[in-house]
Amino acid sequence: MQPTFSSSRILQPVRPWFIFFSLIMAVVLNFLPTAHWSGMPDWVALVLCFWSVREFRRVGMGWAFVLGLLMDVADGSVLGQHCFAYVLLAYVSASLSRRFLWFPLAQQALQVMPLLVATQVIQVLMRLAVGADFPGWGFFVAPLIASLLWIPATFILLLPQYQPVEQDPDRPI
Amino acid sequence: MAGINHAPPPFFKQGPAPLALLTFYIAISLAIFVVDLRFRSLELLRQSIALVVDPVQRVAQTPGSLVDYAATYLQGLQALQKENSELKHAQLSTAPNLQRLAQLEAENDRLRKLLTVKEREKANGQVAQILYTARDPFSRKVIVDKGQQSGITAGQPAIDETGVVGQVTRVFPFSAEITLITDKDQAVPIQVVRNGQRSVVFGLGNGQLELRYMPANADIQVGDLLVTSGLDGVYLPGFPVAKVVNIERDSAYSFARIFCVPIAGVENFGEVMVLDPRTPLPAAPPDSASRGSDSSEKNGQRPKKKRAAKGN
Numbered sequence: 001m002q003p004t005f006s007s008s009r010i011l012q013p014v015r016p017w018f019i020f021f022s023l024i025m026a027v028v029l030n031f032l033p034t035a036h037w038s039g040m041p042d043w044v045a046l047v048l049c050f051w052s053v054r055e056f057r058r059v060g061m062g063w064a065f066v067l068g069l070l071m072d073v074a075d076g077s078v079l080g081q082h083c084f085a086y087v088l089l090a091y092v093s094a095s096l097s098r099r100f101l102w103f104p105l106a107q108q109a110l111q112v113m114p115l116l117v118a119t120q121v122i123q124v125l126m127r128l129a130v131g132a133d134f135p136g137w138g139f140f141v142a143p144l145i146a147s148l149l150w151i152p153a154t155f156i157l158l159l160p161q162y163q164p165v166e167q168d169p170d171r172p173i
Numbered sequence: 174m175a176g177i178n179h180a181p182p183p184f185f186k187q188g189p190a191p192l193a194l195l196t197f198y199i200a201i202s203l204a205i206f207v208v209d210l211r212f213r214s215l216e217l218l219r220q221s222i223a224l225v226v227d228p229v230q231r232v233a234q235t236p237g238s239l240v241d242y243a244a245t246y247l248q249g250l251q252a253l254q255k256e257n258s259e260l261k262h263a264q265l266s267t268a269p270n271l272q273r274l275a276q277l278e279a280e281n282d283r284l285r286k287l288l289t290v291k292e293r294e295k296a297n298g299q300v301a302q303i304l305y306t307a308r309d310p311f312s313r314k315v316i317v318d319k320g321q322q323s324g325i326t327a328g329q330p331a332i333d334e335t336g337v338v339g340q341v342t343r344v345f346p347f348s349a350e351i352t353l354i355t356d357k358d359q360a361v362p363i364q365v366v367r368n369g370q371r372s373v374v375f376g377l378g379n380g381q382l383e384l385r386y387m388p389a390n391a392d393i394q395v396g397d398l399l400v401t402s403g404l405d406g407v408y409l410p411g412f413p414v415a416k417v418v419n420i421e422r423d424s425a426y427s428f429a430r431i432f433c434v435p436i437a438g439v440e441n442f443g444e445v446m447v448l449d450p451r452t453p454l455p456a457a458p459p460d461s462a463s464r465g466s467d468s469s470e471k472n473g474q475r476p477k478k479k480r481a482a483k484g485n
Contacts, residue, residue, distance in 0.1 A: 031233035035308050061191075061198045068202070073222040074230055076307030076314050076343075076350055079215055080206030087198040091191060127311045130210055133357050133378045135310035 011161040014055055018160050022047055023063070027070060038138035041146030044071060045119050048086060049093045049112060050150070050157055053101070056094035064090035078127070085122040089115055109150035116143035216343065223345040230316075234305050296409050298448040299323060301331075304348065313356040313378065315339075317445060320348045328407060331445045336413035336436035337361060337401060338445050349447070353439050354414065355380050363414050364402035368392055371402050374415055374433060380440065382415050384431035389422050393431055406454040413437070 026047040034040055044067050051059035068083030075082070093100075093115055100108055120143050128134065188194075209215045281293065301317035319325050321344050329341045331351050339359070343350040352359050357378035364371050370392065374382045387393060397417045403410030415433035422429045 028229060028233050030308070031230045033234060033237035033305065036306065061194050065198050065202070069222060070226055073219055074226045075309045076312065076316070077309040078206055079209040079219065080202040080204070084199060084202035084206065087195065087202060091195045094191065126206065131358075132311040139310055 011158065012163065014058070014161055016058060019051055019055065019059060022157055023051070023059075023067065027067065027074075030071065031074060038136075039141040039145055041142050041149060042116075042119070043146075045086065045089060045116055045143075046146045046149060046153060047157070049089055049115060050153055052090045052093040053097040054157075056090075056097055059090070060094065061087045061090045078130070081123050081126050084126065085119045088122065089119045092118075105151050105154060108154075109147050112150050113144065113147035116146050119143065219343070220345050223348070227345060227348055231304065294409055294451060296448055298329075298332075298446045299325075300444050301325075301349070301447050302444050303351075303442050307350065311357075313353040313376070313439075314342070315351050315353065316348050317351055317447070318348060319447065320345045322347055325349045325447055326450060329447050329450050330408045330412075331447050332412055333437045333441075333443070333445050335438065336415075337408065338437045338439055340407065341447060351445065351447075354435055354437075355382060355439055361408065361414050362402045362405045363399040364410070365393065366398040366400055367394070371404065372399075374399060377432075380434075381418075382433040382435060384417070384433060385428065387429050387431055389424065389427060389429045391429055391431075393417060393420060393429070395420060398436075399433060406451055409448065409451060 023044070026043040029035075029043040048059065048064055048067060052064075064086035065083050068081075068086040069079070071077075071082040071086075072079045093112075096111070096115075100111060103111065117140065120140055124135065124139065189197075205215060205218075209219075285293065299319060301319040301323075304316045304318050307314040307316060317331075325341060325344050327341055327344050331338045331341060337354055339351045339353040339356070341349050342352040353376070354361055354374075355376040355378070357376055359376040360373050362371070363374045363384075372384050372387060374384050377383050384393065384399075395417050398413060399415045399417070401408035401410055401412045401414055413436040415435050417431055417433050419432040420429055421431075
């Protein structure tokens with residue numbers, strides 16, 4: 001694990017099945033009926049951004065592309081719309097990851113916000129370019145809420161890595 | 174993530190450079206975006222992905238439907254009895270017309286044969302349950318629980334108990350996507366009941382519909398009922414589509430802006446009837462088909478204008 005400036009503990013290596021599991025759970029969360037509420041964040045974008053920052057060797061643009069295809073089919077939108085946005089999101093967050101992790105969590109959330117907003121803006125621009133109607137400003141509230149969720153998401157998604165393999169009272173970490 | 178102090182950097186197994194990968198994926202994304210939008214030739218890909226996604230989506234919808242079920246269960250006996258008595262009453266009030274329907278249809282058939290007019294097509298179909306609305310905020314679509322396995326094909330119209338709901342636009346193995354008539358630019362050929370004037374009504378994307386290209390002095394009034402004209406070979410004639418709610422006649426424009434609301438419960442959840450495809454209309458006369466393709470749009474509009482002028 002990359003040692004972070006503000007981190008006081010050494011994390012366990014991530015388990016690949018947990019990355020897979022969390023991405024699948026994000027997809028399922030996007031399928032819930034609650035996804036129609038305005039301001040509901042795009043869970044896939046959030047989790048994908050998180051793993052692209054933390055583990056860009058494991059979760060990269062390939063994953064982003066596949067998840068984008070899944071979301072396109074599930075949403076009934078034009079194929080390629082989510083793919084394009086997610087691939088860009090994965091690339092940019094992976095290339096910024098060395099920078100991100102030096103900041104405390106609240107500031108990380110602040111830096112994630114433009115990425116998530118850009119993901120929505122790209123999708124809107126793609127659809128506007130081919131003649132769709134503007135979906136309203138509520139569409140852009142979702143990424144703001146999603147970036148606030150960066151803080152709890154970090155705790156939840158890193159939870160399996162906090163647990164030590166063997167407890168040893170003599171070694172505090 | 175192999176940091177510098179864990180292992181020697183893997184020089185030779187990093188795969189393509191990130192920028193190259195990015196270019197590759199973006200090129201593919203844009204290519205399928207254009208192909209899907211313009212040529213609609215990726216339905217097979219969509220169907221095969223839907224085969225994986227669809228079961229997960231149905232499972233994800235179950236909590237919501239369980240809550241609905243619990244709500245109706247707790248609604249109680251009294252509400253159900255009230256509804257039941259109302260339905261019985263409604264049935265009784267339609268009974269005089271319905272009971273004579275068979276006789277009327279037979280009579281109609283006989284008279285049409287006497288006049289050597291083509292027989293009216295009968296509306297048959299299958300009931301489908303709306304599963305969920307598509308999450309795409311740019312369009313108005315719903316997914317129903319019948320698909321290729323039930324013989325649904327793209328293009329079939331869908332109605333509910335009061336009027337036209339939409340049209341099947343995509344078919345998956347076990348589900349189908351219905352584009353609602355309120356979707357942006359979804360067109361339904363209609364006829365005004367009061368005076369028989371033909372036109373086409375377009376969805377606006379905000380829950381309303383608009384009658385476009387009607388002259389400012391067209392004989393349309395607020396409250397006019399629009400029914401399908403059947404000229405398109407898709408919708409059977411006579412199904413209620415929309416009601417005119419607002420007309421803006423501005424002398425600065427040559428067309429009136431006529432807004433309508435759908436008759437059917439387009440935004441409701443429930444069941445829809447997917448009507449069987451119509452028997453194809455006779456082929457268009459060769460005259461219009463043999464015209465040049467470069468000016469086809471102009472040619473397509475000209476006869477419509479003539480007809481509208483005659484109607485006035």
